[in-house]
Amino acid sequence: MKQILIAIIVTLFTEAAQSETKPYKGKTHQIPGKIEAEHFDEGAPGKAYYDIDKKNLGADYREATQVDIEKRTDASNGHGIGWTRKGEWLNYSINVKESGTYIIKMPVASNKTGGLFVLEIKSKAICQPINIPDTGGWDKLKLIQSSEVKLTKGQHIIRVMMLSEGKSGSIGDIDYFNFIKK
Numbered sequence: 572m573k574q575i576l577i578a579i580i581v582t583l584f585t586e587a588a589q590s591e592t593k594p595y596k597g598k599t600h601q602i603p604g605k606i607e608a609e610h611f612d613e614g615a616p617g618k619a620y621y622d623i624d625k626k627n628l629g630a631d632y633r634e635a636t637q638v639d640i641e642k643r644t645d646a647s648n649g650h651g652i653g654w655t656r657k658g659e660w661l662n663y664s665i666n667v668k669e670s671g672t673y674i675i676k677m678p679v680a681s682n683k684t685g686g687l688f689v690l691e692i693k694s695k696a697i698c699q700p701i702n703i704p705d706t707g708g709w710d711k712l713k714l715i716q717s718s719e720v721k722l723t724k725g726q727h728i729i730r731v732m733m734l735s736e737g738k739s740g741s742i743g744d745i746d747y748f749n750f751i752k753k
Contacts, residue, residue, distance in 0.1 A: 592619040592728065594664035595633075602667045602722060603752045608652045608745040609633070609640045611661035612728070620661045624654070645712050646746045647678070653709075655742035657686070659733040663748075666726050672753045673720040678712040678746035679703045685743030687734040690720070692727050700734055703743030712746055720750070 592612035600606045609632055612619040622637040632640045632650045638661065639654035652661070675698065679685065685703025689696045698717045706713040733742045 591615070592662050592664065599726070600663055600665045602665050602750045603669075603673065605647075605747050605749040606663055606665070607648045607650070607747045608661070608731075609638075609648065609650045610663070611638065611731075612664055614662075618662075620659075622659050623656045641744065643710075643712075643744075643746070645710070648747070651678075651744050651746040653741075653744040655686075655688070655733050655745070657733055657735050657742070659742075661731045663729045663731070664726070665729055667722045667724050669752065670722065670724040673722055674751045674753060675717045675720055676714055676749040676751065677701070677716065678714050679743050680706045680709050680712050680746075681737065681739045681741065681743040682707075682709045683738040683740075685739050685741060686737040688742050688745075689732050689734060690717075690748075691730045691732055692722075694730075697721060697729070703737065703745075705739075709744060712744075718753075722750075 592614035595610040595613055616637055620638050625637055639652060640650055641653040642649065643651050681703045684705045687700040687702050689700045690698050698720045701717050736742060
Protein backbone atom coordinates (compact mmCIF):
# COMPACT_ATOMS: atom_id res chain seq x y z
CA MET A 572 0.00 0.00 0.00
CA LYS A 573 2.83 2.39 0.90
CA GLN A 574 4.56 1.77 -2.46
CA ILE A 575 1.32 2.46 -4.35
CA LEU A 576 0.83 5.73 -2.45
CA ILE A 577 4.42 6.78 -3.19
CA ALA A 578 3.96 5.93 -6.90
CA ILE A 579 0.76 8.03 -7.03
CA ILE A 580 2.46 11.00 -5.35
CA VAL A 581 5.48 10.80 -7.71
CA THR A 582 3.17 10.60 -10.75
CA LEU A 583 1.08 13.58 -9.59
CA PHE A 584 4.22 15.61 -8.85
CA THR A 585 5.71 14.74 -12.26
CA GLU A 586 2.50 15.63 -14.13
CA ALA A 587 2.09 18.88 -12.15
CA ALA A 588 5.71 19.89 -12.84
CA GLN A 589 5.32 19.15 -16.54
CA SER A 590 2.11 21.19 -16.76
CA GLU A 591 4.03 24.26 -15.50
CA THR A 592 6.21 24.45 -18.60
CA LYS A 593 5.68 26.25 -21.89
CA PRO A 594 6.99 25.34 -25.33
CA TYR A 595 10.17 27.16 -26.30
CA LYS A 596 9.20 30.54 -27.84
CA GLY A 597 5.55 29.41 -27.68
CA LYS A 598 5.96 26.86 -30.49
CA THR A 599 5.16 23.21 -29.82
CA HIS A 600 7.56 20.86 -31.62
CA GLN A 601 5.88 18.93 -34.45
CA ILE A 602 6.51 15.18 -34.82
CA PRO A 603 7.59 13.98 -37.33
CA GLY A 604 10.25 16.64 -37.29
CA LYS A 605 13.45 17.90 -35.73
CA ILE A 606 13.83 19.25 -32.20
CA GLU A 607 16.98 21.22 -31.45
CA ALA A 608 18.27 19.96 -28.08
CA GLU A 609 18.72 23.55 -26.85
CA HIS A 610 15.01 24.28 -27.54
CA PHE A 611 13.73 22.60 -24.38
CA ASP A 612 10.62 24.04 -22.70
CA GLU A 613 10.60 27.37 -20.92
CA GLY A 614 10.03 27.37 -17.18
CA ALA A 615 11.71 27.22 -13.83
CA PRO A 616 14.35 24.69 -12.77
CA GLY A 617 12.61 21.54 -11.57
CA LYS A 618 9.65 22.30 -13.86
CA ALA A 619 11.02 22.60 -17.43
CA TYR A 620 14.44 21.09 -16.73
CA TYR A 621 16.80 19.96 -14.02
CA ASP A 622 20.54 20.66 -14.17
CA ILE A 623 23.00 19.77 -11.41
CA ASP A 624 25.07 22.93 -11.97
CA LYS A 625 23.34 26.15 -10.92
CA LYS A 626 25.14 28.05 -13.70
CA ASN A 627 25.16 27.52 -17.46
CA LEU A 628 28.67 26.25 -18.20
CA GLY A 629 28.32 27.11 -21.89
CA ALA A 630 27.01 29.93 -24.07
CA ASP A 631 24.29 32.51 -23.42
CA TYR A 632 21.99 31.24 -26.17
CA ARG A 633 18.61 31.92 -24.56
CA GLU A 634 17.11 33.45 -21.41
CA ALA A 635 18.81 32.71 -18.10
CA THR A 636 18.91 28.96 -17.59
CA GLN A 637 21.02 26.48 -15.68
CA VAL A 638 21.13 24.11 -18.66
CA ASP A 639 24.58 23.89 -20.20
CA ILE A 640 24.18 25.08 -23.79
CA GLU A 641 27.29 25.01 -25.91
CA LYS A 642 28.16 26.98 -29.01
CA ARG A 643 29.18 24.58 -31.81
CA THR A 644 30.17 25.41 -35.37
CA ASP A 645 29.27 21.85 -36.42
CA ALA A 646 25.76 21.87 -34.85
CA SER A 647 22.69 22.34 -37.02
CA ASN A 648 21.61 25.49 -35.15
CA GLY A 649 25.08 26.53 -34.01
CA HIS A 650 24.35 25.21 -30.49
CA GLY A 651 23.69 21.99 -28.59
CA ILE A 652 23.57 20.77 -25.03
CA GLY A 653 26.66 19.59 -23.20
CA TRP A 654 28.17 18.93 -19.78
CA THR A 655 25.35 16.42 -19.19
CA ARG A 656 25.27 14.49 -15.90
CA LYS A 657 23.28 11.67 -14.33
CA GLY A 658 19.90 12.84 -13.03
CA GLU A 659 19.60 15.88 -15.28
CA TRP A 660 16.57 16.16 -17.57
CA LEU A 661 14.91 18.39 -20.17
CA ASN A 662 11.23 18.68 -21.16
CA TYR A 663 10.04 19.25 -24.75
CA SER A 664 6.39 20.03 -25.60
CA ILE A 665 5.45 18.08 -28.72
CA ASN A 666 2.50 17.42 -31.01
CA VAL A 667 2.53 14.00 -32.66
CA LYS A 668 0.65 14.29 -35.97
CA GLU A 669 0.22 10.53 -36.45
CA SER A 670 0.41 7.55 -34.10
CA GLY A 671 2.99 4.96 -35.04
CA THR A 672 6.58 3.81 -34.85
CA TYR A 673 9.37 6.35 -35.27
CA ILE A 674 13.15 6.41 -35.61
CA ILE A 675 15.03 9.15 -33.75
CA LYS A 676 18.30 10.31 -35.34
CA MET A 677 20.65 12.32 -33.14
CA PRO A 678 24.08 13.88 -33.75
CA VAL A 679 26.11 13.35 -30.55
CA ALA A 680 29.68 13.82 -29.39
CA SER A 681 31.86 12.35 -26.68
CA ASN A 682 35.57 12.05 -25.91
CA LYS A 683 35.74 8.40 -24.75
CA THR A 684 32.55 6.38 -24.31
CA GLY A 685 29.65 8.55 -23.20
CA GLY A 686 26.77 7.56 -20.99
CA LEU A 687 23.11 6.59 -21.26
CA PHE A 688 19.95 8.64 -21.63
CA VAL A 689 16.32 7.81 -22.41
CA LEU A 690 13.23 9.63 -23.69
CA GLU A 691 10.07 9.38 -21.58
CA ILE A 692 6.44 10.46 -21.68
CA LYS A 693 4.67 10.57 -18.29
CA SER A 694 7.63 8.79 -16.64
CA LYS A 695 7.42 5.85 -19.10
CA ALA A 696 10.33 5.20 -21.48
CA ILE A 697 9.39 5.47 -25.17
CA CYS A 698 12.69 3.96 -26.32
CA GLN A 699 15.49 1.74 -25.09
CA PRO A 700 18.28 3.57 -23.22
CA ILE A 701 20.53 5.32 -25.74
CA ASN A 702 24.31 5.02 -25.37
CA ILE A 703 26.54 7.79 -26.69
CA PRO A 704 29.64 6.23 -28.26
CA ASP A 705 33.18 7.57 -28.35
CA THR A 706 33.00 9.86 -31.40
CA GLY A 707 36.71 10.70 -31.34
CA GLY A 708 36.36 13.97 -29.44
CA TRP A 709 33.97 16.54 -28.04
CA ASP A 710 34.29 18.43 -31.34
CA LYS A 711 33.24 15.46 -33.52
CA LEU A 712 29.51 14.85 -33.93
CA LYS A 713 28.39 11.38 -35.00
CA LEU A 714 24.83 10.51 -36.09
CA ILE A 715 23.26 7.74 -33.99
CA GLN A 716 19.68 6.49 -33.92
CA SER A 717 17.07 4.80 -31.79
CA SER A 718 14.47 2.65 -33.57
CA GLU A 719 11.09 1.27 -32.55
CA VAL A 720 9.94 4.43 -30.78
CA LYS A 721 6.16 4.18 -30.32
CA LEU A 722 4.23 7.47 -30.18
CA THR A 723 0.51 8.20 -30.02
CA LYS A 724 -1.14 11.11 -31.80
CA GLY A 725 -1.63 14.26 -29.75
CA GLN A 726 0.04 16.69 -27.37
CA HIS A 727 2.71 15.30 -25.05
CA ILE A 728 5.77 16.34 -23.09
CA ILE A 729 8.87 14.30 -23.83
CA ARG A 730 11.43 14.24 -21.06
CA VAL A 731 15.04 13.49 -21.98
CA MET A 732 16.40 11.82 -18.84
CA MET A 733 20.14 11.48 -18.29
CA LEU A 734 20.72 8.03 -16.77
CA SER A 735 24.45 7.49 -16.25
CA GLU A 736 27.85 8.89 -17.17
CA GLY A 737 30.31 6.93 -19.25
CA LYS A 738 34.12 6.83 -19.32
CA SER A 739 34.02 10.42 -20.59
CA GLY A 740 32.67 11.56 -17.20
CA SER A 741 29.52 12.79 -18.96
CA ILE A 742 26.54 11.44 -20.85
CA GLY A 743 27.65 13.38 -23.94
CA ASP A 744 26.80 16.33 -26.17
CA ILE A 745 23.53 16.32 -28.16
CA ASP A 746 22.77 18.50 -31.19
CA TYR A 747 19.14 17.57 -32.01
CA PHE A 748 16.47 14.83 -32.07
CA ASN A 749 15.00 14.11 -35.52
CA PHE A 750 11.80 11.99 -35.37
CA ILE A 751 11.13 10.13 -38.61
CA LYS A 752 8.00 8.00 -39.12
CA LYS A 753 8.74 4.43 -40.20
